Amino acid sequence: MPCAGWTAPARSSCWKSYPEHRLDGRVRDYAALTAYLGLFASAFLAATLLPLSSEAVLAALTAARGQEALVLWLVASLGNTLGALVNWVLGRFCLRWQDRRWFPVKPRELERAGVWFRRYGAWSLLFAWLPVVGDPLTFVGGIFRVNVWVFLLLVGAGKGLRYAAVILAVQGALGA
Numbered sequence: 764m765p766c767a768g769w770t771a772p773a774r775s776s777c778w779k780s781y782p783e784h785r786l787d788g789r790v791r792d793y794a795a796l797t798a799y800l801g802l803f804a805s806a807f808l809a810a811t812l813l814p815l816s817s818e819a820v821l822a823a824l825t826a827a828r829g830q831e832a833l834v835l836w837l838v839a840s841l842g843n844t845l846g847a848l849v850n851w852v853l854g855r856f857c858l859r860w861q862d863r864r865w866f867p868v869k870p871r872e873l874e875r876a877g878v879w880f881r882r883y884g885a886w887s888l889l890f891a892w893l894p895v896v897g898d899p900l901t902f903v904g905g906i907f908r909v910n911v912w913v914f915l916l917l918v919g920a921g922k923g924l925r926y927a928a929v930i931l932a933v934q935g936a937l938g939a
Contacts, residue, residue, distance in 0.1 A: 798824055802835065803842040810846025810898070810922070817843065818929050825933040832930050840923040847891055847901040847918045854905025868902050876903040885909050888917035892925040 802820050809817040821839050824830055860866055861873070876899035879887045888904055891897045904914050 795830055798830055799834070799838050803838050806839045806842030807846040810843040810901070811849050818926075821926060821929050822933045825930050826937060832934065836923070836926050836930055839926045840919060843892075843922045843926070844915060844919040847898075847922070848911075848915065850898055850901035851905035851909070851911065851914055854902040855908065856905075858906055868899050872896070872899040873903065876900045877906075880904070880907060885913055885917060888914060889921040891918045892921045 802817070802824060805815070805817040805820040809815040817839060821835060824835055825832060861868070861870070872895075876896055879890070879896060879900060880903045885904070887900060888909070891900050891904075893900075901914075901918060904918075
């Protein structure tokens with residue numbers, strides 16, 4: 764005997780009894796989650812020493828207008844900042860292998876980033892979003908043992924401003 768107040772479903776097939784509007788909502792939720800995870804992965808990998816770019820993914824998602832711009836900004840900024848943290852960890856703990864062929868930062872890039880870092884100190888991490896010198900800068904931040912919280916604050920601020928500029932540029936181009 765069923766519990767008090769419980770009634771059996773009107774139809775025997777669960778699929779047929781599932782309202783279409785709820786199914787459509789779940790598909791939209793899945794698509795949005797996939798978009799956000801793809802953006803996060805793109806931003807994370809682009810911030811490591813791999814030669815990738817996440818701005819195109821962010822611009823496409825912004826242009827599609829299927830997701831909230833603030834959430835896109837947050838996901839991209841967080842992913843990119845955490846990816847830069849990987850570089851900081853590599854710089855902090857893996858410099859002893861710099862003479863190896865497989866080492867991800869070439870001596871010339873390391874020297875260029877070191878010059879910036881010696882000149883401007885930890886403040887140079889605000890420019891970690893720049894192409895070519897940005898990723899090595901985050902690596903050098905680890906070498907020079909910048910406090911991890913200072914690192915995250917400065918790198919996150921610079922990368923967040925860059926992603927905000929991308930979103931605003933796309934919205935401006937679309938007249939949003």
